[in-house]
Amino acid sequence: MAEPAPILPLQVDALACRVGEVSILESVSFRLEAGSRTIVLGPNGAGKSVLLRVLHGLLAPSAGTVAWAARAPQRAQAMVFQRPVMLRRSVRENIEFALQLAGKITAAESRRGALAALEQVGLAHLADRPARLCSGGEQQRVALARAWALQPQVLFLDEPTASLDPAATRAIEDAIGAMHRAGTTVVMTTHDIGQARRLADRILFLHHGRLAEDAPAATFFQQPKSPEATAFIKGELLW
Amino acid sequence: MQEIIHGLLQALTLATTFDRELVRIVVLSFEVSGTAVLIASALALPFGAWLALARFPGRSALIAVLNGMMGLPPVVIGLIVYLLLSRAGPLGPLGILFTPSAMVVAQAILIFPIIAALARQVLEDAWTEYREQITSLNATRWQAMQALLWDMRFTLLTSVLAGFGRAIAEVGAVMIVGGNIDGVTRVMTTAIALETSKGDLPLALALGMVLIALVVIINTAAQFTKNVAMKKYG
Numbered sequence: 001m002a003e004p005a006p007i008l009p010l011q012v013d014a015l016a017c018r019v020g021e022v023s024i025l026e027s028v029s030f031r032l033e034a035g036s037r038t039i040v041l042g043p044n045g046a047g048k049s050v051l052l053r054v055l056h057g058l059l060a061p062s063a064g065t066v067a068w069a070a071r072a073p074q075r076a077q078a079m080v081f082q083r084p085v086m087l088r089r090s091v092r093e094n095i096e097f098a099l100q101l102a103g104k105i106t107a108a109e110s111r112r113g114a115l116a117a118l119e120q121v122g123l124a125h126l127a128d129r130p131a132r133l134c135s136g137g138e139q140q141r142v143a144l145a146r147a148w149a150l151q152p153q154v155l156f157l158d159e160p161t162a163s164l165d166p167a168a169t170r171a172i173e174d175a176i177g178a179m180h181r182a183g184t185t186v187v188m189t190t191h192d193i194g195q196a197r198r199l200a201d202r203i204l205f206l207h208h209g210r211l212a213e214d215a216p217a218a219t220f221f222q223q224p225k226s227p228e229a230t231a232f233i234k235g236e237l238l239w
Numbered sequence: 240m241q242e243i244i245h246g247l248l249q250a251l252t253l254a255t256t257f258d259r260e261l262v263r264i265v266v267l268s269f270e271v272s273g274t275a276v277l278i279a280s281a282l283a284l285p286f287g288a289w290l291a292l293a294r295f296p297g298r299s300a301l302i303a304v305l306n307g308m309m310g311l312p313p314v315v316i317g318l319i320v321y322l323l324l325s326r327a328g329p330l331g332p333l334g335i336l337f338t339p340s341a342m343v344v345a346q347a348i349l350i351f352p353i354i355a356a357l358a359r360q361v362l363e364d365a366w367t368e369y370r371e372q373i374t375s376l377n378a379t380r381w382q383a384m385q386a387l388l389w390d391m392r393f394t395l396l397t398s399v400l401a402g403f404g405r406a407i408a409e410v411g412a413v414m415i416v417g418g419n420i421d422g423v424t425r426v427m428t429t430a431i432a433l434e435t436s437k438g439d440l441p442l443a444l445a446l447g448m449v450l451i452a453l454v455v456i457i458n459t460a461a462q463f464t465k466n467v468a469m470k471k472y473g
Binding site for chain 2: 053056058074075077078079081085086087088089097098101102130131132133150
């Protein structure tokens with residue numbers, strides 16, 4: 001596969017997403033450079049998942065622009081969803097399927113790619129197990145391996161650990177860290193402050209569909225500017 | 240009562256001794272309905288998948304029509320195919336009226352809506368679950384259809400069998416386009432109808448028993464396969 005053109009930086013301007021009368025995102029603007037781990041933080045219903053889907057091209061915005069630096073940006077992206085979707089095939093074949101969709105490669109190449117990706121998330125021993133029979137945590141790691149195998153420039157993760165126990169969460173966070181070190185730009189949503197502290201270089205704090213704060217992680221956690229972010233960090237209930 | 244018991248005993252003898260006429264009729268029935276199912280499935284499964292994924296004006300109406308056509312009356316299908324295939328009809332030159340080929344055509348038309356409508360429902364439900372993931376992987380519509388069909392293969396088996404059950408059990412369409420010609424187009428259902436009207440209950444009963452037994456066996460086997468597969472693949 002030829003090395004695709006860099007799709008970053010990404011420029012998002014006055015992004016809005018509305019379903020009927022309900023506004024889910026409103027005037028969201030930010031710029032995303034290559035290399036960072038950006039955490040989209042906020043309470044449930046803040047519009048985090050919708051923002052990720054719009055960026056990834058799964059949803060069309062009602063207004064505003066999402067401008068990537070290269071054409072066909074979806075080909076250089078991967079996304080891991082809150083609930084992993086596994087096809088009724090083996091773990092390895094699930095990853096091979098993604099690789100084959102991504103480009104014309106031989107069966108041997110996709111097999112090698114799949115096994116290498118499974119190695120990365122520590123699941124090589126499950127390669128031949130039917131994917132749907134794996135535990136939730138294992139399935140999410142397979143989903144991450146599937147994303148890894150695609151070697152995306154940008155990896156989107158939508159609350160990837162929301163329904164996992166601490167051990168599985170740890171495994172996922174380690175794998176995300178490894179992908180980031182390998183050069184992938186990470187954009188992830190969470191409502192878990194601890195997770196945001198562990199992973200974030202930068203925080204986009206969403207509240208009621210608006211970007212309430214955009215700051216480096218250290219600044220955000222020490223000196224939040226908006227009252228909503230201050231309350232959220234203190235652990236007050238916010239909705 | 241005496242007559243029924245006598246008939247049943249004779250029927251059992253016919254069925255268990257593999258009476259030649261009986262076997263010939265059973266084999267032809269399976270050839271005709273099996274071929275019809277293969278042809279109908281080859282067309283209806285991709286069509287159902289397309290309809291499950293496509294979005295266009297009039298889609299709901301098309302689905303409603305397709306669902307409605309699941310209950311097409313076999314005799315009417317028989318009549319239409321008869322008109323198409325008869326000497327004066329547009330497909331008359333094919334010369335297949337009153338042959339097993341005509342019966343295959345009629346049954347395939349009869350069960351196409353059944354397989355397509357059931358497949359559409361199964362695949363649309365699956366698509367709801369898979370859509371974002373498969374779209375995220377940049378699959379084309381065609382690749383998504385293939386992935387869905389393969390992933391739901393065991394559930395779709397039930398749709399295909401529903402079509403087979405309908406084909407093997409119907410009498411109206413094959414009677415009209417096949418003509419129930421002894422040794423040529425006589426299948427189980429037309430034979431049962433004929434033998435009953437002639438008063439030859441043993442053969443009719445034997446055929447009826449074979450028909451029911453085979454349908455039950457095939458459906459049980461399919462259900463079993465599906466259960467094993469679901470356990471194996473989740």
